[in-house]
Amino acid sequence: MGKKWTPTSAAHAVGQALKILEGKWKMVILFHLFGGNMLRFSELEKAIPSITQKMLIQQLRQMEVDGVVRRIVHHQVPPKVEYGLTDWGQALCPVLDSLLKWADLREERSEDDA
Amino acid sequence: MGKKWTPTSAAHAVGQALKILEGKWKMVILFHLFGGNMLRFSELEKAIPSITQKMLIQQLRQMEVDGVVRRIVHHQVPPKVEYGLTDWGQALCPVLDSLLKWADLREERSEDDA
């Protein structure tokens, strides 16, 4: 059986989960990593041209602390650092997919109005 | 078949959906309305003691514009206004539940460490 959620406690739990996903660049970073392959810092910069280095590293670090992203440093010259998803981070994919499907429900109703 | 999402376009679509859920009080309001019954403004105030009137009305209005919340005014004295979820808003419940389950996955791994 599951836990007994009050409206307040459930809201708090979901809110905590949402905080991990908030931030202007988290989603675009995440979706670039959902492919499964590790990407270098510079590759992410190239993939997301409008992001600044500061924001890229900041959001990556937060997600790393949160356990969504893993960071692998290759000690060599020139430096090479790769970013990928943890298992838990990869588990976000179907969750965000359900969010996407929810968003689509709205469009369907809009089309009915036309 | 579904649509063809690029990392960028999918991230944008999910980001738009997340913006509807962002805000310090959206979740707690939402979970109080998931019950299915309409609640009066003052009932929501009572249920969420720490919220100010300004924030309560602000978040309710935003969700109303976004199509998540519906507002029904009973023209009488004293005034009576009730808030509830739209069908689309109610459809958020299973989505947030999957988010909750995702958050639980993390706790399970933490317990393994102990």
Add this chain to the structure above:
DNA sequence: CGGCATCCCCCGTGATACTG
């Protein structure tokens, strides 16, 4: 290549007082 430090601005949030 892959960062970190600094300065600055804007907006979400909060406290308080007032109104139909």
Add this chain to the structure above:
DNA sequence: CAGTATCACGGGGGATGCCG
């Protein structure tokens, strides 16, 4: 009862320059 109006603050985000 159900809002509106105003002021103030803190932090997220952006631009730029320097470092190992």
